[in-house]
Amino acid sequence: MTVAIRRAAAEDVDWLVELLTNDDTEPYLRPLAAEDVGAEVERSIAEPERFGRFVVEVDGDRAGAMGFEQRSEVHRIAQLGGLAIHPDFRGRRIADEAARLLQRHLLVELGYHRLELACYGFNERAIRHAERVGFVREGVKRRAYLRHGEWQDAVLFSLLREDLHEC
Numbered sequence: 001m002t003v004a005i006r007r008a009a010a011e012d013v014d015w016l017v018e019l020l021t022n023d024d025t026e027p028y029l030r031p032l033a034a035e036d037v038g039a040e041v042e043r044s045i046a047e048p049e050r051f052g053r054f055v056v057e058v059d060g061d062r063a064g065a066m067g068f069e070q071r072s073e074v075h076r077i078a079q080l081g082g083l084a085i086h087p088d089f090r091g092r093r094i095a096d097e098a099a100r101l102l103q104r105h106l107l108v109e110l111g112y113h114r115l116e117l118a119c120y121g122f123n124e125r126a127i128r129h130a131e132r133v134g135f136v137r138e139g140v141k142r143r144a145y146l147r148h149g150e151w152q153d154a155v156l157f158s159l160l161r162e163d164l165h166e167c
Helices: 010-021 034-046 094-109 124-132
Strands: 003-007 051-058 061-072 077-085 114-120 136-147 150-160
Touching: 003 094, 010 034, 010 051, 010 061, 010 077, 034 051, 051 094, 061 094, 077 094, 094 114, 094 124, 094 150, 114 124, 114 136, 124 136, 124 150
Parallel strands: 077 114
Antiparallel strands: 003 051, 051 061, 061 077, 114 150, 136 150
């Protein structure tokens, strides 16, 4: 099994919308309108060092999505988010391998110093994933996000270039 990531292209937009708005995925991601996905793909192509919407592939088949956005140019910080693996591909640690590929791309190839991510406090699967792929838990933003009518905590993580095991 070969896991790869690539920048999303226009022909991926419908597939991404379906994945990111699926009833099994949507509760765990920030709200995203279908028209925003196309705009994100365009921005990813136009600003490759500042923004990225990626497709995760397994043996050439689309299996998931992930992304990043530059938070600070001066301090070389990127915010990660939007990780979703299609239900047909779950349970094989595909997200772990894809996350490591994105980490290396951002920290080594693009020269970021720090990667940050936040996930809903109720998303135990995302919390376990972040810890498995080397992120360090930094804290909790209490009742930070209004999601489906209820305030949710956000668990905060970071990863520094020196945290990578194989630079």
